[in-house]
Each structure stands twice: as structure tokens, then as C-alpha cells.
Amino acid sequence: MLEQVPLQRLGHTIIVTLQGDLDDATVERIERAVTDEVAKVRARGVLIDVSGLAVVDSFVARVIARLVGMVALLGAVSTIVGIQPAVAITLVELGVPMDHVHTALNAEQGMARLRRMWDDTTGYRR
Amino acid sequence: MTPLATAAEPRAPGEAPTLVQITGEADLLRVRSTLRAQAQVAGLGLTAATKLVTAGSELARNIVRYATHGQGVVLVETAEEGSRRGVRARFSDDGPGIVDLGAAMTDGYSSGGSMGLGLPGSRRLMDEFEIDSVPGRGTTIVICQWNR
Amino acid sequence: MAEAGVDSALTAYETMIDSVTDYEIIRLDPEGTILTWPSGAKQLTGYSAEETVGQPLSMLYPSDEVPAERLLGELRVAADKGRHKIESWQSRRDGARFWASAVLTPIHGHDRSISGYVLVARDVSEAREQELAMRSMEQMLDAITDYEVIRLDQQGVVRSWNPGARTLKQFTAEEVIGHHVSMFYTEEDRRSGLAEREMAAAARAGRYETEGWRVRKDGSRFWSSISLSPIRDDKGEVTGYVKVARDLTDRREQEQLVQRQRDEILELSTPVIQVWDKVLVLPIIGTLDSARAARLTESLLERIAVDQAEVVILDISGVPAIDTDVAQHLLKTVEAARLMGTTSILSGVRPETAQAIVHLGIELGRLRSRNSLQDALQLALRLVGGGSADERVNAHA
Numbered sequence: 001m002l003e004q005v006p007l008q009r010l011g012h013t014i015i016v017t018l019q020g021d022l023d024d025a026t027v028e029r030i031e032r033a034v035t036d037e038v039a040k041v042r043a044r045g046v047l048i049d050v051s052g053l054a055v056v057d058s059f060v061a062r063v064i065a066r067l068v069g070m071v072a073l074l075g076a077v078s079t080i081v082g083i084q085p086a087v088a089i090t091l092v093e094l095g096v097p098m099d100h101v102h103t104a105l106n107a108e109q110g111m112a113r114l115r116r117m118w119d120d121t122t123g124y125r126r
Numbered sequence: 127m128t129p130l131a132t133a134a135e136p137r138a139p140g141e142a143p144t145l146v147q148i149t150g151e152a153d154l155l156r157v158r159s160t161l162r163a164q165a166q167v168a169g170l171g172l173t174a175a176t177k178l179v180t181a182g183s184e185l186a187r188n189i190v191r192y193a194t195h196g197q198g199v200v201l202v203e204t205a206e207e208g209s210r211r212g213v214r215a216r217f218s219d220d221g222p223g224i225v226d227l228g229a230a231m232t233d234g235y236s237s238g239g240s241m242g243l244g245l246p247g248s249r250r251l252m253d254e255f256e257i258d259s260v261p262g263r264g265t266t267i268v269i270c271q272w273n274r
Numbered sequence: 275m276a277e278a279g280v281d282s283a284l285t286a287y288e289t290m291i292d293s294v295t296d297y298e299i300i301r302l303d304p305e306g307t308i309l310t311w312p313s314g315a316k317q318l319t320g321y322s323a324e325e326t327v328g329q330p331l332s333m334l335y336p337s338d339e340v341p342a343e344r345l346l347g348e349l350r351v352a353a354d355k356g357r358h359k360i361e362s363w364q365s366r367r368d369g370a371r372f373w374a375s376a377v378l379t380p381i382h383g384h385d386r387s388i389s390g391y392v393l394v395a396r397d398v399s400e401a402r403e404q405e406l407a408m409r410s411m412e413q414m415l416d417a418i419t420d421y422e423v424i425r426l427d428q429q430g431v432v433r434s435w436n437p438g439a440r441t442l443k444q445f446t447a448e449e450v451i452g453h454h455v456s457m458f459y460t461e462e463d464r465r466s467g468l469a470e471r472e473m474a475a476a477a478r479a480g481r482y483e484t485e486g487w488r489v490r491k492d493g494s495r496f497w498s499s500i501s502l503s504p505i506r507d508d509k510g511e512v513t514g515y516v517k518v519a520r521d522l523t524d525r526r527e528q529e530q531l532v533q534r535q536r537d538e539i540l541e542l543s544t545p546v547i548q549v550w551d552k553v554l555v556l557p558i559i560g561t562l563d564s565a566r567a568a569r570l571t572e573s574l575l576e577r578i579a580v581d582q583a584e585v586v587i588l589d590i591s592g593v594p595a596i597d598t599d600v601a602q603h604l605l606k607t608v609e610a611a612r613l614m615g616t617t618s619i620l621s622g623v624r625p626e627t628a629q630a631i632v633h634l635g636i637e638l639g640r641l642r643s644r645n646s647l648q649d650a651l652q653l654a655l656r657l658v659g660g661g662s663a664d665e666r667v668n669a670h671a
Contacts, residue, residue, distance in 0.1 A: 023152060023154065023155055024151050025151065054162075054176065054179075055158060055183065056180070057180045057183040057184055057187070058184060058244065058247060059187060080613075081615065083615070084579065084614075085172075085173070085572070085576050085578065085579050085610075085614065086175070086176035086177075086572075087176060087613075088575060089173060089177075089571060089575060090173070090176050090177050090180045090251060091610075091613060092606045093177065093247070093250045093251050094180065094184075094247035094250065095233055095246070095250070096247075103612065103613055103614065103615040105578075105584065105615035105616065171572075173572050208486075
């Protein structure tokens with residue numbers, strides 16, 4: 001399953017790279033693969049890179065939001081990075097609720113954000 | 127009338143519209159790529175094109191979810207009005223239709239367990255949005271996005 | 275024998291044509307004396323056979339319009355040409371006149387000499403009146419050179435063409451008469467059946483006015499103002515349309531130029547400024563309509579992506595009034611920026627704007643706001659981290 005799904009591990013973090021035009025079945029398969037992997041490796045963070053998505057419709061947005069919720073239930077934190085400007089304004093106009101989703105401009109900032117969020121959830125202060 | 131083109135290549139203004147048949151979820155990819163190619167022909171900006179493709183994806187998914195056997199057709203063509211150009215797409219199905227159009231155009235309304243953003247959301251994304259639905263007979267939605 | 279054969283053939287022919295009404299089909303001898311008078315002739319003129327047979331043809335014509343000598347001349351022309359058409363007035367028994375279209379054909383004997391004539395005449399008064407009326411209208415239209423004034427039939431086929439139409443569209447009358455009016459439309463309008471819809475609208479409302487693109491002979495386009503009025507017959511049926519058109523391209527270009535200049539000035543007045551590494555300021559000046567607000571959002575978000583800006587300051591101190599639409603739009607911009615991973619700070623919110631936003635019941639959520647641009651910058655610099663904010667601002671200035 002993993003070889004069909006764009007997942008990478010970097011320390012305690014799983015990096016998910018979404019790109020191209022994804023059909024619904026692929027999106028749902030990725031969702032299952034990520035939750036399985038988080039549980040299996042006891043990951044602390046999930047970084048979802050969507051910079052390669054030119055379109056995010058309400059279905060994909062909903063799956064991403066759902067995935068963030070599942071990852072939280074599995075005890076990890078997650079962040080979405082690289083939402084394109086046109087995609088961002090489209091999601092807002094479309095009215096997809098993304099309030100609980102944390103975002104960052106790029107992978108580097110996303111990794112920093114994941115670290116801060118992990119520290120917050122564990123009560124650790126620098 | 128000029129015959130309908132079935133290929134997904136973009137059409138210049140005045141050419142026959144591109145027809146995409148919807149019979150299942152896999153066809154959403156074809157609807158999106160046809161709209162994206164047509165947006166390029168019409169000279170739509172990135173944001174306008176993204177809104178168009180997203181709205182098209184929502185409407186095509188509605189057909190897969192709610193139309194009889196999830197079947198319908200999408201006609202995509204270049205629109206022209208004065209010196210501006212755009213993309214016009216017509217989504218038709220012969221499904222159950224929408225009984226309460228007013229409610230269906232309101233955020234949060236859904237008869238199929240989704241978030242119910244498809245219709246009102248698509249309308250917000252488009253320059254033009256027209257819906258015509260007869261309960262028991264089907265629904266036709268025409269959207270149009272201009273290059274300026 | 276041949277003579278008798280011709281005669282009997284003619285007699286058979288005459289019984290047949292006796293049943294023809296509406297037409298006056300009579301046989302004349304070589305001198306123009308009336309030999310037969312079928313019922314059609316009686317119906318048309320009111321004369322009986324007794325009154326006409328044996329009389330000269332000239333009795334059927336008013337002598338002031340068609341003198342007897344002229345009729346003899348017409349007979350000679352028919353003899354020479356084999357067939358001769360005469361359009362003239364004819365008299366009725368009651369003294370009235372009708373406009374007759376007649377064809378005179380000579381009958382030859384076996385020695386090729388003229389043994390007589392057949393005259394076939396028909397009342398074409400009505401057609402002539404229409405023709406005259408139309409001709410006078412078209413003569414009038416010919417004097418109009420700065421407007422296109424043309425006549426379409428009920429299907430939309432061009433039936434008349436004036437000099438103004440030629441100037442406007444470059445086509446000559448020969449090139450367009452008999453063709454459908456949609457030849458002047460853009461391909462898309464042609465396909466969508468715009469011409470038919472316009473005619474239907476004119477027939478319904480009694481008049482239809484519009485503006486749109488039309489195409490000249492050389493393929494170039496012009497912006498045209500068009501008025502279409504139905505022509506109705508006495509029964510009220512639409513028999514055609516009069517179309518008046520004028521070139522408005524100059525006026526439209528003028529309007530567009532003004533609009534473009536206005537847009538450019540607005541764009542110039544709202545530049546996105548990078549005040550610090552990863553910090554952008556968007557000073558919004560002037561009234562925001564939804565089109566301008568959408569463009570602002572678009573250019574701001576694109577700039578965020580290019581600069582990978584972590585903080586943007588939306589300075590609204592230069593916006594005279596914030597209504598619901600503008601407030602909603604600002605919030606959408608803030609939310610879109612957040613989805614990209616960027617924090618927004620609103621600055622320059624005046625007391626009345628603050629009251630308005632809260633009274634409108636708009637959910638401000640996590641929106642950060644500062645009273646002045648200076649305060650907003652300090653917050654921005656703290657958010658991007660490191661160093662003293664004051665030092666940074668001063669160093670940059």
C-alpha cells in the first residue's frame with residue numbers, strides 16, 4: 001500500500017505529498033494509508049504538502065480536514081503546507097470550514113510549526 | 127448544427143462545444159481537465175481558472191451523487207461577449223431534480239450526506255450561475271467565468 | 275386542311291381556357307379584333323361577349339392612357355418578336371381601371387403569315403401598389419448615408435440595402451440581398467440564434483433595441499446600436515422587419531479607455547509593499563467595490579506566495595467607509611492568507627469603523643488588529659521573530 005501512496009518518514013514526522021489531479025478513490029486511499037502509518041510508527045507529526053495541487057474542491061478539502069481530525073485522535077499533530085493562492089481564495093469562497101486546520105507557507109516552516117505544536121500538546125516550554 | 131466534439135481538446139471560439147459524459151467518479155478528472163484547457167483558450171487568469179475548475183468539479187460530483195445512475199453530460203465551450211472571453215459550461219442530468227431550489231442554494235443544505243456546499247459554493251465562485259430544475263425531470267446548471 | 279386543323283385545336287383549347295378565371299385569355303384576328311370572350315375575361319372586365327366580340331381590342335383600354343394606334347404598334351411588335359409583354363391600365367365596364375399585365379403572342383398560319391393573336395392578361399394592381407410604395411420607401415432610404423436602414427423579410431433575409439448600410443458594413447446590395455441577416459453576426463451569436471431571438475422580441479414588443487458586435491465584409495468588428503421594428507400587413511401578420519443600425523465603436527472605445535484609466539489609477543494606488551523580510555503591507559486607499567477588492571486579494575495572495583511572506587498588514591486607514599461587503603471581503607482575504615500559512619494584521623481601524631464592524635455582527639475570529647501602522651509593524655516584526663522590533667523598524671527606515 002505504501003508504495004502507491006506518496007508517504008515519507010523524516011524522524012517522528014510523516015510527510016504526505018499530494019500532487020496532480022487526484023481522483024476521489026486515490027484521495028481516500030491516501031487518507032487510510034496515512035492513518036495506518038501514523039498508528040504503526042507512532043508518528044508525532046504529519047506534514048501534508050499540497051503545493052502540487054492546482055485544485056482543491058470541497059471533497060478533497062473535506063478529506064484533508066477529516067484526516068487532520070483522525071491524526072489528532074491518534075495523538076499526533078498535523079499541518080498543511082503550500083496551499084496555492086488561487087486555491088486558498090477558492091476554498092474561502094466555496095465556504096469549506098477549515099478553522100481547525102493549521103497551515104504553513106512551506107515545508108520548512110511546516111516542520112517548525114509541527115515542533116511548536118508538539119511542544120504545546122506535551123506542555124513543554126522552551 | 128455542427129456536430130459535437132467528444133475529444134477533450136480545447137475549442138476556439140465559434141467551434142463546437144466539447145462534450146464530456148459523466149458515468150462515474152472517474153469522469154470528474156475529465157471534466158476538470160477539459161475546463162482547465164478551455165480556461166487557457168479563453169485567457170482566464172489563474173484564480174478565475176481555479177474557481178472555474180473547482181465549481182465544475184462540485185457540479186460534476188453532484189451529478190455522480192444525485193442523478194439517476196449518476197449519469198449526465200457536460201458541455202464546455204468558449205463564450206464571447208464583446209471583446210471579453212470566457213468559458214461556459216452546461217451540466218445536465220435527468221435525475222430526480224431539486225424540489226426546493228431556494229433551500230438547495232443555501233449553505234449547509236444537503237440531501238446526500240455531504241456538506242451541502244456544492245451549489246451555493248459554486249455560485250459564489252462563478253461570474254454567472256443559472257440553475258433550472260424540474261422535480262422528476264432533471265437539473266441543468268449553466269456556469270460562466272469571464273477573463274476579466 | 276392545315277388551317278382547319280389549327281382552328282379545331284384552338285376551339286378545343288378555348289373550351290379549356292373558358293374555365294380559367296382571374297385571367298383574361300382572348301383571341302384576336304390579325305387586325306386586333308376580339309374573336310373570343312371566355313368567362314375569365316368577363317369576370318375581370320365586366321363586359322359580356324356580346325359587347326366585345328367583333329370589337330377592336332382598343333375598347334378594353336382607356337384611350338387617354340393607351341391610344342388605339344399604340345395598340346396596333348404593340349401588335350406589330352408581337353408579330354416581330356413572337357411574344358410581347360404590355361403593362362398598362364385597362365378599363366372595366368363600370369369605368370374603373372385596373373393595372374394589367376398582358377402577354378401578346380402571335381398565331382401563325384401554315385404559310386407563316388400571322389393568322390391572329392392570343393392575349394393573356396391579369397390584374398396586378400395590388401402588386402403594383404405595393405411595389406410603388408416599397409420603391410418610394412427605398413428611394414427615401416437611399417438618401418440616408420449615415421445610418422443603416424434595411425428591410426428584412428419575415429425569415430430575416432435581407433430584402434433591401436441602403437448606402438448607409440454599405441458604408442457601415444462594406445457589402446454592396448448584390449452581395450447581401452437574398453442572404454440571411456445573421457451573415458453580419460459573430461460566429462457565436464450566429465450559432466446561438468441571436469438574430470432569430472431579436473426578431474421574435476421585436477415582433478412581440480413592437481420594437482427591439484440593442485447594442486452588440488457585428489462583423490464587416492473584411493471580417494473586422496464594430497460595436498453597433500440596433501433598432502428592429504416589425505412590418506405588419508393589414509391583418510396584423512408580421513411580413514418583415516425594418517432594421518436601423520449605427521456604428522458606436524468610437525463611443526465604446528472612449529468609455530473603455532476611461533474605465534481602463536480608472537482601473538490603472540486604482541491599481542497604482544494600492545501597491546503591495548515589502549517593509550521587511552517576510553512582512554508585506556497592503557495600504558488600501560479609496561472606495562472598495564467587489565471587483566477591486568477581488569483584484570486586491572488576488573495580487574496580495576500571489577505576492578505572499580512569491581515572497582513567502584509570514585505576515586501581511588492590511589492598512590485600511592485610507593478607506594472612507596467599511597460596509598458589510600467590504601468587511602466580508604477583508605475577512606475572506608485574511609482567511610485565504612491564513613490558509614496559505616500567513617498571519618494578517620489589520621491596521622488603521624477608526625472608531626466608527628470598529629463600531630460598524632461589530633454592529634454588523636461580523637465574526638472577527640482570530641483577527642489581529644492595531645490602531646496605527648507603527649503598532650502593526652511592531653507586532654509583525656515580533657511575529658517573524660528575533661531582535662528588537664523598534665531597532666528593526668528604525669534600521670529599515
